[in-house]
Amino acid sequence: MAPAAEDRSPVHRTCTRVRYPETDRMGVAYHAHYLVWFELGRTEMMRAIGAPYGELEDEAGILFPVIEAGARYLRPARYDDVVAIDTTVRAVGGARVRFEYALSREADGERLATGFTEHASVGRDGRPTRLPAELRERLEETREGE
Amino acid sequence: MAPAAEDRSPVHRTCTRVRYPETDRMGVAYHAHYLVWFELGRTEMMRAIGAPYGELEDEAGILFPVIEAGARYLRPARYDDVVAIDTTVRAVGGARVRFEYALSREADGERLATGFTEHASVGRDGRPTRLPAELRERLEETREGE
Amino acid sequence: MAPAAEDRSPVHRTCTRVRYPETDRMGVAYHAHYLVWFELGRTEMMRAIGAPYGELEDEAGILFPVIEAGARYLRPARYDDVVAIDTTVRAVGGARVRFEYALSREADGERLATGFTEHASVGRDGRPTRLPAELRERLEETREGE
Amino acid sequence: MAPAAEDRSPVHRTCTRVRYPETDRMGVAYHAHYLVWFELGRTEMMRAIGAPYGELEDEAGILFPVIEAGARYLRPARYDDVVAIDTTVRAVGGARVRFEYALSREADGERLATGFTEHASVGRDGRPTRLPAELRERLEETREGE
Numbered sequence: 001m002a003p004a005a006e007d008r009s010p011v012h013r014t015c016t017r018v019r020y021p022e023t024d025r026m027g028v029a030y031h032a033h034y035l036v037w038f039e040l041g042r043t044e045m046m047r048a049i050g051a052p053y054g055e056l057e058d059e060a061g062i063l064f065p066v067i068e069a070g071a072r073y074l075r076p077a078r079y080d081d082v083v084a085i086d087t088t089v090r091a092v093g094g095a096r097v098r099f100e101y102a103l104s105r106e107a108d109g110e111r112l113a114t115g116f117t118e119h120a121s122v123g124r125d126g127r128p129t130r131l132p133a134e135l136r137e138r139l140e141e142t143r144e145g146e
Numbered sequence: 147m148a149p150a151a152e153d154r155s156p157v158h159r160t161c162t163r164v165r166y167p168e169t170d171r172m173g174v175a176y177h178a179h180y181l182v183w184f185e186l187g188r189t190e191m192m193r194a195i196g197a198p199y200g201e202l203e204d205e206a207g208i209l210f211p212v213i214e215a216g217a218r219y220l221r222p223a224r225y226d227d228v229v230a231i232d233t234t235v236r237a238v239g240g241a242r243v244r245f246e247y248a249l250s251r252e253a254d255g256e257r258l259a260t261g262f263t264e265h266a267s268v269g270r271d272g273r274p275t276r277l278p279a280e281l282r283e284r285l286e287e288t289r290e291g292e
Numbered sequence: 293m294a295p296a297a298e299d300r301s302p303v304h305r306t307c308t309r310v311r312y313p314e315t316d317r318m319g320v321a322y323h324a325h326y327l328v329w330f331e332l333g334r335t336e337m338m339r340a341i342g343a344p345y346g347e348l349e350d351e352a353g354i355l356f357p358v359i360e361a362g363a364r365y366l367r368p369a370r371y372d373d374v375v376a377i378d379t380t381v382r383a384v385g386g387a388r389v390r391f392e393y394a395l396s397r398e399a400d401g402e403r404l405a406t407g408f409t410e411h412a413s414v415g416r417d418g419r420p421t422r423l424p425a426e427l428r429e430r431l432e433e434t435r436e437g438e
Numbered sequence: 439m440a441p442a443a444e445d446r447s448p449v450h451r452t453c454t455r456v457r458y459p460e461t462d463r464m465g466v467a468y469h470a471h472y473l474v475w476f477e478l479g480r481t482e483m484m485r486a487i488g489a490p491y492g493e494l495e496d497e498a499g500i501l502f503p504v505i506e507a508g509a510r511y512l513r514p515a516r517y518d519d520v521v522a523i524d525t526t527v528r529a530v531g532g533a534r535v536r537f538e539y540a541l542s543r544e545a546d547g548e549r550l551a552t553g554f555t556e557h558a559s560v561g562r563d564g565r566p567t568r569l570p571a572e573l574r575e576r577l578e579e580t581r582e583g584e
Contacts, residue, residue: 020481020491021176021474025169025225025349031358032167032327036459039324043458043518053458054518057317066323070362079171080481080492166335166345167328171495177504181470182313189312189372199312200372212469216508226335226346313468317461317517324459371463 010142011086014044015106018081028076034103034113035069041087042099042117049138060132064097064119071115075105082106089139095121095128097139156288157232160190161252164227174222180249180259181215187233188245188263195284206278210243210265217261221251228252235285241267241274243285302434303378306336307398310373320368326395326405327361333379334391334409341430352424356389356411363407367397374398381431387413387420389431448580449524452482453544456519466514472541472551473507479525480537480555487576498570502535502557509553513543520544527577533559533566535577 016037024030046053056062077083086102096118103113123129131139162183170176192199202208223229232248242264249259269275277285308329316322338345348354369375378394388410395405415421423431454475462468484491494500515521522544528536534556541551561567569577 019474020170020477021178023171024166025171025173026355026357027171028357030167031361032324032331035324035327036457039458052518063318065318065320065368066365068362068364069323070360072360073358076357080490165328166331172501172503174503177507178470178473181473182311185312185470198372209464211464211466211514212511214508214510215469216506218506219504222503226344312462313470315463316458317463317465319463322459 011088012041012045012048012142013084013086014041015082015084016040018077018079018083020079023079026076028078029081031071031073034071034073034115035117037083037085037103038069038071038087038099038101038115038117041085041101044085045087045089045099045142049142051135051138056135061124062129062132063122063124065122066117067120068118069116071113073113075110075112077103077105077112083112089142090116092131092136092139094130097121097131157234158187158191158194158288159230159232160187161228161230162186164223164225164229166225169225172222174224175227177217177219180217180219180261181263183229183231183249184215184217184233184245184247184261184263187231187247190231191233191235191245191288195288197281197284202281207270208275208278209268209270211268212263213266214264215262217259219259221256221258223249223251223258229258235288236262238277238282238285240276243267243277303380304333304337304340304434305376305378306333307374307376308332310369310371310375312371315371318368320370321373323363323365326363326365326407327409329375329377329395330361330363330379330391330393330407330409333377333393336377337379337381337391337434341434343427343430348427353416354421354424355414355416357414358409359412360410361408363405365405367402367404369395369397369404375404381434382408384423384428384431386422389413389423449526450479450483450486450580451522451524452479453520453522454478456515456517456521458517461517464514466516467519469509469511472509472511472553473555475521475523475541476507476509476525476537476539476553476555479523479539482523483525483527483537483580487580489573489576494573499562500567500570501560501562503560504555505558506556507554509551511551513548513550515541515543515550521550527580528554530569530574530577532568535559535569 018029022029022033043053084104084106088100090100091098098118100116104111121129121131164175168175168179189199230250230252234246236244236246244264246262250257267277310321314321314325335345376396376398380392382390382392390410392408396403413423456467460467460471481491522542524540526538528538536556538554542549559567559569
């Protein structure tokens with residue numbers, strides 16, 4: 001549970017398996033679910049750096065609503081595929097965080113999609129609030145190129 | 147939107163169209179979504195009797211968590227089918243409500259599924275709380291056989 | 293069901309109500325569901341111009357997988373809000389279609405989000421295929437500025 | 439990943455973590471998602487006994503649509519909780535399978551829910567078809583009490 005050395009590397013990987021209800025009648029994963037997988041990626045990255053998202057909400061009263069999101073779909077993900085989600089923190093402002101994602105099929109490494117989410121940092125009252133200094137440091141440590 | 151007289155009838159009907167992401171790779175609606183359609187049924191029934199669920203939560207602080215649910219699947223619902231949801235209140239105790247549902251394809255009336263949900267009435271603290279008298283009366287007025 | 297004159301206007305509007313399971317513990321609609329609402333928008337636009345998406349798949353064997361999607365979230369949508377989805381066709385290439393969306397709260401017209409999806413036109417074999425001429429004409433007729 | 443001996447035991451356990459979009463504005467997991475977790479349970483059980491569900495569909499052309507499902511909700515599952523899903527095969531007829539599920543919070547073992555799904559075994563044409571003998575044997579080996 002404590003962050004291993006590799007968790008501080010620029011890219012954090014977590015995996016998820018495509019669930020039956022995530023497929024649609026085209027036979028492949030429905031595109032909106034990729035945004036859920038992006039969330040799994042940043043959730044596990046934040047847990048790995050010692051800042052579980054649930055605790056931020058419950059204890060620090062800080063929420064990270066998504067203010068922008070985007071995805072490019074390169075190849076379909078299929079039922080029961082294990083999808084590897086590589087997450088990177090790309091920019092950390094005073095009250096902003098941007099995560100970037102690269103999804104690939106774990107079995108053969110084929111790139112499936114790329115995407116990003118941008119988040120505001122707000123308090124329980126919905127107002128912008130600066131990221132706690134400690135969290136900002138931890139996120140910056142994971143930034144690509146560091 | 148709906149005539150008042152009809153809203154007090156034993157059965158309340160609302161409709162929904164099967165969404166693309168509600169289908170799975172079997173080509174039909176995934177079974178868990180039927181529970182969501184059940185919710186649409188009771189939501190619109192409660193709105194019709196003048197007790198919108200959102201107001202109950204926000205103003206009266208009363209929640210209706212599902213404590214039991216069941217469904218029988220008779221025929222598949224397909225993409226873009228209009229599903230008619232017929233909702234009935236079956237029993238109203240002091241702090242309990244049971245809704246029953248019958249789903250059919252609107253185009254030809256074919257029965258697709260039946261089901262039920264049973265709800266506790268709890269306050270914001272999670273403790274059982276009696277249904278407000280006025281709500282109980284309204285629900286009882288809609289009960290089958292009345 | 294037949295397309296009215298206004299359906300040929302540059303922007304097509306359809307509405308959806310925020311469902312309980314579309315909310316999350318932040319108390320607002322989860323961001324991935326907006327992509328589902330975008331789909332509702334283009335689905336109803338295509339129905340309005342006489343080219344229901346389901347028929348395209350079933351009869352013409354043409355699929356429109358999403359190859360890129362993006363959304364900007366301006367204000368939260370809340371449970372039971374009626375969300376108006378305004379859909380526009382922005383560009384139609386030989387085997388590409390781009391839809392743009394503007395979401396607003398129907399009650400007060402407040403803008404909630406904007407977004408887009410870009411689609412490839414592929415056959416059952418997954419290969420790019422030109423849009424049927426008739427569909428292209430119908431989509432072009434709805435293009436903004438026409 | 440799992441020891442073979444244990445996989446043949448009466449109960450098969452798999453775990454899932456409650457995702458943010460699985461919560462609703464009540465702050466707990468929405469009840470319909472439990473049916474998805476049930477599916478995770480039977481999927482991993484079938485993989486463990488050497489009969490991955492995806493292969494059954496793709497290679498043997500056998501589908502297991504749900505014909506009945508039920509759940510009792512005992513305690514709420516919360517965001518980020520690890521939910522342990524214990525799956526048992528309860529009855530195996532010629533063209534029927536019934537799975538039973540018990541869900542608990544992994545952290546403290548608290549029982550969260552119980553439920554079942556009953557499935558028909560059908561071919562690609564939608565007609566009932568007998569379970570392949572080998573699969574039936576494997577499922578029977580896992581039956582409770584054996």
